[in-house]
Amino acid sequence: MPWYDEFQEFIQLNEPLGRYTWLGLGGPAEVLATPRNEQELVALVRRCAQEQVPVRLLGAGSHVLVRDEGVPGVVVRIVEPHFGQVQCQGRQVRAQTGVMLAHLISTAVQHGLAGLETLVGIPGTVGGALRSNTSAQGNEIGRWVHQVRLLTAQGESVTRGRHELLFGYRESNLDELVILEATFELEAADPTELTRRMQKHWIAKRAEQPLGQPCAGYIFKNPRGHEAASLIEAAGLKGMRIGGAEVSQRNANFIVAYPEATARDVLRLIDVVRSRVRESAGVELELDLEVW
Numbered sequence: 001m002p003w004y005d006e007f008q009e010f011i012q013l014n015e016p017l018g019r020y021t022w023l024g025l026g027g028p029a030e031v032l033a034t035p036r037n038e039q040e041l042v043a044l045v046r047r048c049a050q051e052q053v054p055v056r057l058l059g060a061g062s063h064v065l066v067r068d069e070g071v072p073g074v075v076v077r078i079v080e081p082h083f084g085q086v087q088c089q090g091r092q093v094r095a096q097t098g099v100m101l102a103h104l105i106s107t108a109v110q111h112g113l114a115g116l117e118t119l120v121g122i123p124g125t126v127g128g129a130l131r132s133n134t135s136a137q138g139n140e141i142g143r144w145v146h147q148v149r150l151l152t153a154q155g156e157s158v159t160r161g162r163h164e165l166l167f168g169y170r171e172s173n174l175d176e177l178v179i180l181e182a183t184f185e186l187e188a189a190d191p192t193e194l195t196r197r198m199q200k201h202w203i204a205k206r207a208e209q210p211l212g213q214p215c216a217g218y219i220f221k222n223p224r225g226h227e228a229a230s231l232i233e234a235a236g237l238k239g240m241r242i243g244g245a246e247v248s249q250r251n252a253n254f255i256v257a258y259p260e261a262t263a264r265d266v267l268r269l270i271d272v273v274r275s276r277v278r279e280s281a282g283v284e285l286e287l288d289l290e291v292w
């Protein structure tokens with residue numbers, strides 16, 4: 001009997017991952033698991049540890065490119081509605097990490113809690129946002145974190161307080177296998193004024209992104225002292241296309257995937273952008289997008 005038989009109710013075998021990522025590309029996961037509660041998640045993680053099966057976490061898939069060959073081992077999706085609870089108490093908001101960032105922000109705003117609203121319009125889950133310390137307009141999610149609960153690769157739950165947490169540009173030290181839930185400490189503000197501010201940020205964010213096309217942003221980190229998008233644009237690469245993958249006309253640090261695109265097209269385009277920027281500006285672009 002294969003080891004995964006006892007998890008039949010919430011796993012799919014050889015499941016194409018394209019439908020779970022924003023780019024809509026890439027091959028299947030050997031096992032795709034969508035646990036419905038923490039007990040199922042813990043049991044699965046412990047079994048994977050025993051069997052020495054590799055495990056990867058997927059949120060909304062807005063910052064992951066899956067290779068055409070697919071992914072060996074188990075991919076675990078932590079998403080709403082199963083990991084979708086948000087609760088406000090005083091100035092604190094506690095969220096399970098499958099909660100969409102938009103859901104967390106609108107709940108905080110309704111309760112007159114300020115801090116996260118500049119992050120509006122960024123797709124993805126709270127888990128994905130915490131892992132890479134999602135940021136926009138000089139604000140980053142990590143700044144507001146009070147406490148997190150994590151699950152280790154052995155299936156043990158650990159809690160880390162503010163003083164143990166480190167957040168940097170596109171990184172955090174939340175490097176245990178799963179980020180389970182987080183408590184944010186926010187600032188009291190007038191809900192009407194906050195809603196107005198949130199709408200303003202939302203409009204600005206929409207103007208920056210490719211609309212109505214599968215994409216993943218941002219492809220590269222901003223090198224020190226530079227903006228990746230400006231370097232790519234200055235190298236004349238806006239609109240450059242390989243197969244079905246194109247450097248976005250709207251923001252050169254996004255790649256858009258047309259229906260005929262493959263993950264290989266995106267990877268080839270990334271290589272070309274990198275080498276052209278190296279030649280023209282002498283700057284080495286580092287990948288921000290995660291490639292599986």
Ligand SMILES: Cc1cc2nc3c(=O)[nH]c(=O)nc-3n(C[C@H](O)[C@H](O)[C@H](O)COP(=O)(O)OP(=O)(O)OC[C@H]3O[C@@H](n4cnc5c(N)ncnc54)[C@H](O)[C@@H]3O)c2cc1C
Pocket residue numbers: 022056057058059060061062063064078097098121122123124125126127128129130131132133134135136177178179180209210215216217218290
């Ligand atoms: C149109 C567009 C605009 C964007 N704008 C911005 C922006 O302004 N600023 C910005 O910072 N980013 C931006 N991004 C990138 C992306 O939205 C964020 O990085 C987002 O927070 C990723 O969340 P996700 O749930 O989609 O994560 P995924 O893409 O699913 O995963 C990303 C990483 O997080 C890990 N992960 C996910 N959930 C968990 C969990 N529960 N526990 C442990 N690890 C987990 C995954 O293993 C992976 O390593 C943009 C993306 C797009 C497509």
